[in-house]
Amino acid sequence: MKTGKEWSVAALFVLVATVICVIAPTNVFAEKPIKIGLIDSYTGGAAAFTKPALTGWKMVIEEFNAKGGLKGRKIEIITRDDKFKPDEALTHARELLLKENVDFLAGTTNSGACLAVSEFAKQKKKLLMVHIARSEKITEAKGHQYIFRGAPAADIEGKAGGAFAATQPFKKWYILGEDYEYGHSIANNFWKGLVSNKPDVEKVGEAWPKLQETDYTPYLTAMMAKKPDAVYIAFGASGMITIMKQAKLFGLTEKVPVFAFSLADSVFPKALKESMPVDVYGGSNYLWYYPDTPENKAFVKSYLQFTEKMGEPDPYPSGIGAFAGYCCAKFLVEALVKADSIETDKVVKALEGLAIDTPIGKITMRACDHQAATPAFWGKIVRVEGAPFPVAKDVQVTPADKIMPTCEEVMASRKGEK
Amino acid sequence: MELDWSILFAQFISGLCRAMVLFLMASGLTLVFGVMRVINFAHGSFYMLGAYLAYSLTHVFAATPGSFWIALLVAPVAVGLLGGAVEYVLLRRIYSKEHLLQILLTYALIFIFGDLIKMLWGVELRIVNLPPILAGFVSLAGQDFPIYYLFIIGTGMTVALGLWLLLKMTTLGKLIRAAAEHRSMVEMLGYNVSGLFTIVFMVATWLGGLAGVVIAPTVRLSLSMDMEIIIECFLVVIIGGLGNIWGALLAALITGELYALGILVLEKYAMAFLFGLAAVVIILRPSGLLGRGVS
Numbered sequence: 001m002k003t004g005k006e007w008s009v010a011a012l013f014v015l016v017a018t019v020i021c022v023i024a025p026t027n028v029f030a031e032k033p034i035k036i037g038l039i040d041s042y043t044g045g046a047a048a049f050t051k052p053a054l055t056g057w058k059m060v061i062e063e064f065n066a067k068g069g070l071k072g073r074k075i076e077i078i079t080r081d082d083k084f085k086p087d088e089a090l091t092h093a094r095e096l097l098l099k100e101n102v103d104f105l106a107g108t109t110n111s112g113a114c115l116a117v118s119e120f121a122k123q124k125k126k127l128l129m130v131h132i133a134r135s136e137k138i139t140e141a142k143g144h145q146y147i148f149r150g151a152p153a154a155d156i157e158g159k160a161g162g163a164f165a166a167t168q169p170f171k172k173w174y175i176l177g178e179d180y181e182y183g184h185s186i187a188n189n190f191w192k193g194l195v196s197n198k199p200d201v202e203k204v205g206e207a208w209p210k211l212q213e214t215d216y217t218p219y220l221t222a223m224m225a226k227k228p229d230a231v232y233i234a235f236g237a238s239g240m241i242t243i244m245k246q247a248k249l250f251g252l253t254e255k256v257p258v259f260a261f262s263l264a265d266s267v268f269p270k271a272l273k274e275s276m277p278v279d280v281y282g283g284s285n286y287l288w289y290y291p292d293t294p295e296n297k298a299f300v301k302s303y304l305q306f307t308e309k310m311g312e313p314d315p316y317p318s319g320i321g322a323f324a325g326y327c328c329a330k331f332l333v334e335a336l337v338k339a340d341s342i343e344t345d346k347v348v349k350a351l352e353g354l355a356i357d358t359p360i361g362k363i364t365m366r367a368c369d370h371q372a373a374t375p376a377f378w379g380k381i382v383r384v385e386g387a388p389f390p391v392a393k394d395v396q397v398t399p400a401d402k403i404m405p406t407c408e409e410v411m412a413s414r415k416g417e418k
Numbered sequence: 419m420e421l422d423w424s425i426l427f428a429q430f431i432s433g434l435c436r437a438m439v440l441f442l443m444a445s446g447l448t449l450v451f452g453v454m455r456v457i458n459f460a461h462g463s464f465y466m467l468g469a470y471l472a473y474s475l476t477h478v479f480a481a482t483p484g485s486f487w488i489a490l491l492v493a494p495v496a497v498g499l500l501g502g503a504v505e506y507v508l509l510r511r512i513y514s515k516e517h518l519l520q521i522l523l524t525y526a527l528i529f530i531f532g533d534l535i536k537m538l539w540g541v542e543l544r545i546v547n548l549p550p551i552l553a554g555f556v557s558l559a560g561q562d563f564p565i566y567y568l569f570i571i572g573t574g575m576t577v578a579l580g581l582w583l584l585l586k587m588t589t590l591g592k593l594i595r596a597a598a599e600h601r602s603m604v605e606m607l608g609y610n611v612s613g614l615f616t617i618v619f620m621v622a623t624w625l626g627g628l629a630g631v632v633i634a635p636t637v638r639l640s641l642s643m644d645m646e647i648i649i650e651c652f653l654v655v656i657i658g659g660l661g662n663i664w665g666a667l668l669a670a671l672i673t674g675e676l677y678a679l680g681i682l683v684l685e686k687y688a689m690a691f692l693f694g695l696a697a698v699v700i701i702l703r704p705s706g707l708l709g710r711g712v713s
Binding site for chain 2 (some may be wrong): 271
């Protein structure tokens with residue numbers, strides 16, 4: 001009897017141990033998810049871009065979690081609203097790290113906010129994945145080991161715009177830019193790209209209205225007084241809506257060719273509706289209709305299905321928002337798998353040089369400066385039969401390797417900052 | 419650059435347009451200060467509310483041809499009624515208190531209204547379309563101007579004239595001016611000053627709502643639009659003389675034109691003109707161009 005009792009105790013132990021082993025990976029350890037703290041501007045003009053970006057993140061992460069996550073650990077996104085303010089972004093970064101114990105930081109839309117959080121991430125040795133903020137300083141002069149950007153930098157976009165503008169017959173240019181980091185940065189790079197491809201262009205004037213100006217009319221009339229052949233509008237995403245509305249109201253786009261990066265992005269026709277100008281020149285980091293490949297079609301379809309589930313169906317994913325969020329999430333998730341760890345240093349190593357498959361082809365995270373090598377698409381925006389809103393025609397693609405600063409240039413700029 | 423009269427004229431018109439928007443806003447701000455001695459930081463919120471109401475009304479009545487005109491009539495009145503309620507429930511409790519409390523209260527209202535609008539309309543960008551009848555262009559001195567600019571200028575001038583008639587020609591206007599000068603005297607004469615203040619605040623918030631509706635088709639609506647305009651409006655009020663409506667009109671015209679013409683000369687630094695002017699005026703005439711008080 002005694003041995004029989006011992007046997008049954010042993011059998012019970014084995015049973016319990018088995019149960020623990022079977023259930024544990026999904027229940028006990030899975031209770032501690034991998035946390036990503038996403039800081040972004042969810043109020044104000046930027047929300048039109050940040051919400052689709054968040055959808056892009058969720059799309060990748062949901063798929064990753066459905067496949068079992070990283071050894072059973074699932075990813076959880078915690079969002080915070082920085083209201084487009086650097087100090088609020090920094091406060092949230094602190095709180096996310098100290099109270100929520102997030103494993104990774106991500107965001108932002110405001111470049112100033114991004115630089116503030118970046119400095120904090122550098123001190124705390126936490127990885128920060130940048131998805132909308134464009135200033136080239138983020139990955140260049142102010143770059144460091146823990147910052148990555150899975151979306152374009154302003155110099156890539158600006159120079160690509162310049163290279164495209166150089167193929168057009170216009171000589172006398174006027175630049176109207178928003179007076180802040182991004183506005184100046186994209187305008188300077190546009191001009192650099194234009195001059196290097198077409199040295200005989202002339203700048204007949206420039207003006208820099210303040211950020212969040214409500215009335216650009218005096219600028220538009222003053223601009224027309226200089227009789228430019230073409231105009232480059234260097235505005236951030238939310239200011240672009242107002243300036244384009246007023247440009248349309250003023251009849252500017254009928255009077256002079258207008259160039260503006262990001263105008264080809266689906267977010268603008270969606271927001272501007274009837275006020276969307278046509279016969280303007282615009283670019284984007286992603287177009288839902290170009291390239292017309294099965295991969296891109298599949299992405300548009302799965303994005304639609306995903307947004308349908310969320311109750312806000314969106315058949316035309318945007319570049320600034322949805323695509324950027326998607327790419328950043330994909331970079332991070334694939335790096336986790338490659339590193340087979342969530343330790344920051346291992347994930348950093350895994351991200352360096354990582355190439356991900358995207359609907360527009362492979363995009364590589366450059367190892368030296370942690371900047372994704374993203375192509376730019378430019379074309380003339382026209383009404384096309386069958387398209388839901390004006391779209392870019394005769395799209396020209398500028399690959400990143402042609403316009404990105406070299407690793408040496410980036411490292412030189414970092415030394416200059418110290 | 420060569421002096422071209424048609425360009426100067428174009429700049430003048432766009433400056434006038436800007437001036438009228440500023441005046442629509444600043445008149446309400448300065449009226450409240452002049453009569454009630456309250457600095458209403460939340461004036462921008464009433465303006466934002468006007469714009470958002472215009473958005474909703476133009477969408478609800480999208481099928482009706484005159485949807486914008488319905489919004490132009492209804493939205494400012496709704497904002498004015500809300501303003502009246504705010505005065506009745508909140509502001510009148512603090513007239514006798516120190517100024518700091520007034521600032522705290524009106525400043526708090528900015529956040530309350532901001533969050534309220536966020537709850538009701540959400541954070542997405544909202545666009546109000548131009549009324550089709552005002553969508554074209556007129557040719558003036560060789561330049562094409564959107565008809566809508568002329569509509570803005572016309573609205574500003576109508577409001578200026580209306581305020582002048584109200585203050586000079588009606589009993590209500592006389593009472594308002596009297597209350598601004600000497601509140602207790604008007605009370606002693608047996609008039610209900612509290613009711614008068616409610617009316618003044620309603621008129622002021624109506625003006626703010628009107629400015630919001632008028633500007634709505636030219637901008638994107640966002641939750642930060644209350645703060646985007648308020649600083650310039652305060653500058654206009656200060657330059658013109660706190661509480662002085664004609665000062666606000668004059669200051670709006672000067673700042674609007676200085677800004678527009680300044681762009682022609684020093685396009686990179688147009689904003690500096692405004693603050694420079696404010697600094698000069700405050701140094702030379704601390705009470706503003708036309709002095710303080712409702713005249």
